[in-house]
Amino acid sequence: MSPNTAAGAADQSVTTVAAASSAASIAPSGESEARTTPADAARTIPSAPEYAAQGEPIGALVYFSSASENTARFVAGCHLEQHGINVYRVPLRPADPPLNVREPYVIMVPTYGGGVIKKAVPIQVKRFLNDPENRAWIRGVIASGNTNFGEAYCAAGNIISAKCHVPFLYKYELMGTPEDTAAVRDGLTRFFAS
Ligand SMILES: Cc1cc2nc3c(=O)[nH]c(=O)nc-3n(C[C@H](O)[C@H](O)[C@H](O)COP(=O)(O)O)c2cc1C
Numbered sequence: 001m002s003p004n005t006a007a008g009a010a011d012q013s014v015t016t017v018a019a020a021s022s023a024a025s026i027a028p029s030g031e032s033e034a035r036t037t038p039a040d041a042a043r044t045i046p047s048a049p050e051y052a053a054q055g056e057p058i059g060a061l062v063y064f065s066s067a068s069e070n071t072a073r074f075v076a077g078c079h080l081e082q083h084g085i086n087v088y089r090v091p092l093r094p095a096d097p098p099l100n101v102r103e104p105y106v107i108m109v110p111t112y113g114g115g116v117i118k119k120a121v122p123i124q125v126k127r128f129l130n131d132p133e134n135r136a137w138i139r140g141v142i143a144s145g146n147t148n149f150g151e152a153y154c155a156a157g158n159i160i161s162a163k164c165h166v167p168f169l170y171k172y173e174l175m176g177t178p179e180d181t182a183a184v185r186d187g188l189t190r191f192f193a194s
Contacts, residue, residue: 044133046102051080051087058083059139059192060105064090064125071110071144074176078185085188090128099128104139106169106188111145111156120155129164140169140191142184147173 049060061080065071072089080087090099107129113120129135141164143157154171161168170187172180 045100047088047097047100049081049086050089053081053084053086055084057086057103059188060086060088060101060103061108061188062088062090062099062101062105062128063108064092064122064128065110066092066112066122070175071108074144074172074181074184075108077176077181080185080188083185083189085192090124092124098131099134100131101134101137104137104192106140106142106191107138107160108142108144108184109156109160111143111149111152111154113149113152113155115149115152117152117155117159120152121159122156125156125160129160135164138164138166140166142170142172143168144172144174144176 053060061075063071063075065075075087086103086105088099088101088105091097107125109122109125111120112122129138138160141157141160143154143160145152145154145156147153149155157168157171160166169191170180170184172184176184
């Protein structure tokens, strides 16, 4: 599968929500970055998954989670590796090695704007997506948040969907419910199989 050719419609069992445009500092698709340092060149080496797919991979999930780890717990409970999905984690700290993903993936991101929509995407996720070699493989987005933030609930999903031109596949609150776990696991399996 080649980059940016398979951003198809979501499976019916995955909730598709409308994408809305919003201001964010993710570079538009197609924007290139000059490689001028050895560190830049090293980014082209694919990273190892946190959870490696059992058998031939059908796709990947890339997720971010802060120190509170709500998203990390949700992802661990999905057991996506048992369904042929590689799982990668976006590094939390600037000193951590950069994440390089070179296969089709859906990104899962908690919203972190404190109610300010234009700040909804965590800086770590912006950094990951601003690498054109990572951004080339994005196929969809799943967002989480807290309904206490009203209109900014899960706003990171709207921003990434609009900026990267991929479907906003699903949203859930905090650590999710067992129903969210099943919807994400089954929805991703069908999404990558289609
Ligand atoms: C400082 C802060 C700002 C947040 N801002 C938003 C927000 O604007 N919209 C939203 O839906 N949720 C917001 N949340 C809720 C988080 O998205 C939610 O707690 C999420 O589960 C955190 O995931 P993590 O523990 O994996 O980092 C915010 C949480 C914190 C701590």
